[in-house]
Amino acid sequence: MSRTFTPKVVTANALLEGDAIWLTEDDRWTRDIREAELIEDEAHATIRLLHGQSQPDVAVGVYLADAKESADGPTTTHFREAFRTRGPSNYAHGKQVEL
Amino acid sequence: MYTYNDFDEAFVRNRVAQFRAQVERRIDGSLTEDEFKPLRLMNGLYLQLHAYMLRVAVPYGTLNSAQMRQLAFIADKWDKGYGHFTTRQNIQYNWPELRDVPDMLDALADVGMHAIQTSGNTIRNVTADHFAGAAADEIEDPRPVAELLRQWSTDHPEFQFLPRKFKIAVTGSSTDRAVTKAHDIGLRMVRNEAGEPGFEVIIGGGLGRTPMVGKVIRDFLPREDLLPYCEAIVSVYNVLGRRDNKYKARIKITVHENGLDVMRDKIEAAFAEKKAQFDGVDQELLAGIEQHFAAPTFKTADTAGYEAARLANPAFRSWTDTNLSAHKADGYAIVSISIKKHGNTPGDATSDQMRVMADLAERYGHNELRISHEQNVILPHVHKSDLHAIYTALREADLATANIGLISDIIACPGMDYCALATARSIPVAQEIAERFEELKLEHEVGPLKIKISGCINACGHHHVGHIGILGLDRAGVENYQITLGGDGSEDATIGERAGPGFSSEDIVPAIERLVLGYIEMRESPEETFLSAYRRLGMAPFKAVLYPSEEKANAA
Numbered sequence: 001m002s003r004t005f006t007p008k009v010v011t012a013n014a015l016l017e018g019d020a021i022w023l024t025e026d027d028r029w030t031r032d033i034r035e036a037e038l039i040e041d042e043a044h045a046t047i048r049l050l051h052g053q054s055q056p057d058v059a060v061g062v063y064l065a066d067a068k069e070s071a072d073g074p075t076t077t078h079f080r081e082a083f084r085t086r087g088p089s090n091y092a093h094g095k096q097v098e099l
Numbered sequence: 100m101y102t103y104n105d106f107d108e109a110f111v112r113n114r115v116a117q118f119r120a121q122v123e124r125r126i127d128g129s130l131t132e133d134e135f136k137p138l139r140l141m142n143g144l145y146l147q148l149h150a151y152m153l154r155v156a157v158p159y160g161t162l163n164s165a166q167m168r169q170l171a172f173i174a175d176k177w178d179k180g181y182g183h184f185t186t187r188q189n190i191q192y193n194w195p196e197l198r199d200v201p202d203m204l205d206a207l208a209d210v211g212m213h214a215i216q217t218s219g220n221t222i223r224n225v226t227a228d229h230f231a232g233a234a235a236d237e238i239e240d241p242r243p244v245a246e247l248l249r250q251w252s253t254d255h256p257e258f259q260f261l262p263r264k265f266k267i268a269v270t271g272s273s274t275d276r277a278v279t280k281a282h283d284i285g286l287r288m289v290r291n292e293a294g295e296p297g298f299e300v301i302i303g304g305g306l307g308r309t310p311m312v313g314k315v316i317r318d319f320l321p322r323e324d325l326l327p328y329c330e331a332i333v334s335v336y337n338v339l340g341r342r343d344n345k346y347k348a349r350i351k352i353t354v355h356e357n358g359l360d361v362m363r364d365k366i367e368a369a370f371a372e373k374k375a376q377f378d379g380v381d382q383e384l385l386a387g388i389e390q391h392f393a394a395p396t397f398k399t400a401d402t403a404g405y406e407a408a409r410l411a412n413p414a415f416r417s418w419t420d421t422n423l424s425a426h427k428a429d430g431y432a433i434v435s436i437s438i439k440k441h442g443n444t445p446g447d448a449t450s451d452q453m454r455v456m457a458d459l460a461e462r463y464g465h466n467e468l469r470i471s472h473e474q475n476v477i478l479p480h481v482h483k484s485d486l487h488a489i490y491t492a493l494r495e496a497d498l499a500t501a502n503i504g505l506i507s508d509i510i511a512c513p514g515m516d517y518c519a520l521a522t523a524r525s526i527p528v529a530q531e532i533a534e535r536f537e538e539l540k541l542e543h544e545v546g547p548l549k550i551k552i553s554g555c556i557n558a559c560g561h562h563h564v565g566h567i568g569i570l571g572l573d574r575a576g577v578e579n580y581q582i583t584l585g586g587d588g589s590e591d592a593t594i595g596e597r598a599g600p601g602f603s604s605e606d607i608v609p610a611i612e613r614l615v616l617g618y619i620e621m622r623e624s625p626e627e628t629f630l631s632a633y634r635r636l637g638m639a640p641f642k643a644v645l646y647p648s649e650e651k652a653n654a655a
């Protein structure tokens with residue numbers, strides 16, 4: 001029995017700044033997950049992952065992360081990914097203040 | 100303390116230049132990430148959840164004022180104005196950008212510091228007793244041999260690609276403040292029957308997913324045999340250690356799988372060979388290094404003012420009760436500056452605080468500072484007549500928390516607030532426990548209690564050797580915290596025992612509160628510490644207070 005595919009976003013860390021970035025449908029890397037492309041099809045996810053991985057001058061450690069649709073665009077389903085969209089909880093640093 | 104000679108200076112500068120070129124080649128596309136990653140790790144640069152992280156070595160935890168000021172400067176110029184002191188006596192910067200890292204490394208080299216071998220499968224920063232050279236109970240200052248080990252292990256051609264990372268800790272006293280039994284090699288200074296100092300050599304200790312207390316492989320190693328013997332240990336491990344499975348690659352597994360006797364035979368055989376190759380240069384080097392660690396000239400002064408200030412000021416008295424340790428020189432004390440203010444991040448100091456501590460060390464502390472593995476900063480040599488002035492300055496800098504060794508003096512790894520390996524957060528749990536017990540005004544009544552929190556099974560927060568250990572895990576997509584009890588990182592090293600099912604992030608602090616209040620009820624007297632009570636009573640009564648509903652269910 002094959003696993004059911006759950007929606008994904010392509011994500012990575014930026015080479016220069018090191019912060020979390022997501023791949024958009026129009027082939028940009030965004031720092032705001034809400035602008036990311038939410039991928040509902042497994043074959044398409046593989047292609048988009050390869051596309052992300054083919055840009056080592058921009059993105060490091062490219063992978064597919066679980067995500068879901070929300071009113072504002074894609075959002076995370078796991079707390080680790082949620083922290084990546086915000087930053088640490090002990091200081092107002094990172095995306096929670098930069099975005 | 101040790102100052103770089105021309106060789107050290109040239110070596111470190113050359114390494115920075117190499118790394119600068121490697122960063123440029125990574126950015127211009129000549130190096131892939133797979134090629135670059137081992138190079139950046141060799142220079143202490145990680146890529147974490149939100150940014151790069153630079154781990155800077157503080158060899159055996161010793162710093163001078165100029166170095167501490169430079170750490171503050173780096174924090175301001177290339178980071179967010181603070182640094183995080185770690186359980187391996189290092190400092191981490193959480194927000195550097197890739198292009199800036201070579202400049203940061205050059206700034207470190209300006210004060211005789213580096214980030215070499217703070218990562219990778221090499222011999223890491225050698226840690227030592229943070230009271231080295233000052234403790235009343237010390238046989239000898241362990242830092243000269245720690246420096247010798249640093250020089251020997253840095254860029255050692257045979258040991259740049261070990262099966263896994265390799266950590267050495269050294270202590271000069273019988274009281275183990277360096278957790279030597281949880282290291283790949285632990286060196287504990289002892290005297291032989293003739294009264295000569297040497298080392299008890301412990302191997303195969305470690306925490307992580309397979310926690311093990313180190314085993315004594317040599318009861319007494321003469322000091323002059325230290326390097327050939329360590330080289331023998333690491334070379335045997337380098338051959339025998341498993342490279343097929345990352346989780347079985349540490350020397351603790353090698354010892355466990357091969358047995359201590361086989362290891363000893365192989366190490367002794369290797370030692371005989373190595374020893375013959377050592378022609379005494381190491382001992383000449385050591386003699387030179389020892390000159391750098393000559394004790395400062397201690398002063399004599401009247402301590403009546405100190406005693407009077409203690410009587411007059413209860414807050415000062417409380418601070419002196421918790422934050423001072425016995426010094427070997429008359430009239431002196433060792434000051435532990437708590438980097439654990441209630442509600443703050445354990446181990447984080449702002450650049451302003453670093454500068455205050457540097458100034459105090461310069462003015463009152465013979466220019467020396469130490470980083471402890473418990474993530475505090477030490478002024479090792481302070482005359483008691485200067486303590487009140489120091490306390491006053493610390494209070495102004497928000498650094499006068501009187502909690503050393505108490506429940507809020509928590510070790511916590513960065514956890515999922517920063518770390519890419521973490522499975523749960525550690526920092527908020529530490530913050531909440533400290534704040535809760537501050538609110539209850541109970542921590543002085545509770546007395547000595549070490550809580551240690553790790554955000555994953557790799558155990559950077561030393562949770563296995565916490566009297567109360569907390570391990571953060573990901574259970575079906577939710578943070579979950581397991582409690583272990585009875586761990587001990589001292590010379591009586593013990594791995595804590597798991598209490599039972601984990602707690603949610605909402606329930607973990609109330610669980611710790613029940614546990615500690617339960618201990619107060621159960622202890623024989625206020626003198627019986629949490630750890631002693633646990634050893635006397637065992638797990639059952641503590642489990643009963645941790646899981647009251649189960650008790651009720653059983654009774655029904």
